[in-house]
Ligand SMILES: Nc1ncnc2c1ncn2[C@@H]1O[C@H](COP(=O)(O)OP(=O)(O)OP(=O)(O)O)[C@@H](O)[C@H]1O
């Protein structure tokens with residue numbers, strides 16, 4: 001079984017996917033973390049975020065390992081002499097600012113999608129295009145939306161920042177991501193603006209029951 005939870009930036013995908021995965025006692029997979037890790041490594045190496053061959057060469061030499069833990073995905077660079085966890089460094093404003101450029105490259109999308117499709121179900125997969133491009137066969141599909149202001153207010157609770165600036169950055173990232181951020185025709189769209197986290201998880205669980 002595969003459940004997909006897609007949505008716009010900071011709509012609650014990871015938190016909801018984690019809660020749903022825990023309720024189902026299955027892992028969840030954060031596709032965004034793979035894009036973020038690739039972006040982080042590129043930024044650190046000084047590799048252009050629009051140079052697909054250079055990026056694939058960099059990633060080909062990087063022993064990345066994604067741990068799809070229900071409590072929160074973590075990603076590691078298993079360099080023999082210097083293993084390193086990348087999760088926290090992948091969630092910075094610098095990576096936020098660059099990731100969409102890398103994610104626009106078809107070769108990088110295929111690099112991510114191949115890793116996702118190699119996973120063995122059951123799992124919850126969260127991102128932008130899990131229910132459309134990556135797992136169209138998924139048993140249940142959800143797409144989260146929320147107003148930019150609500151998303152910005154949530155984001156500044158976890159990462160210090162100016163709400164106005166964060167809101168504008170989220171709107172900009174939505175714009176850059178729009179090509180891959182459309183709900184599948186059979187996805188249930190959930191506006192999380194006026195729901196707390198438990199309420200969104202309950203709505204997804206109810207949606208799963210309806211599809212049982
Ligand atoms: N319905 C909700 N009510 C209140 N807070 C929420 C809700 N959903 C998520 N949050 C909180 O908002 C913040 C962003 O959520 P989360 O990281 O899950 O979003 P995301 O869509 O995965 O973000 P990104 O696209 O940047 O990866 C987190 O602190 C999370 O706990």
Ligand SMILES: Nc1ccn([C@@H]2O[C@H](COP(=O)(O)O)[C@@H](O)[C@H]2O)c(=O)n1
Pocket residue numbers: 009010013031032033035036099100101103126127128129130173177180
């Ligand atoms: N399926 C996906 C997932 C992510 N992206 C790109 O990665 C960025 C970070 O994703 P988060 O879910 O961690 O915010 C996102 O802004 C997209 O640029 C994607 O293209 N497809």
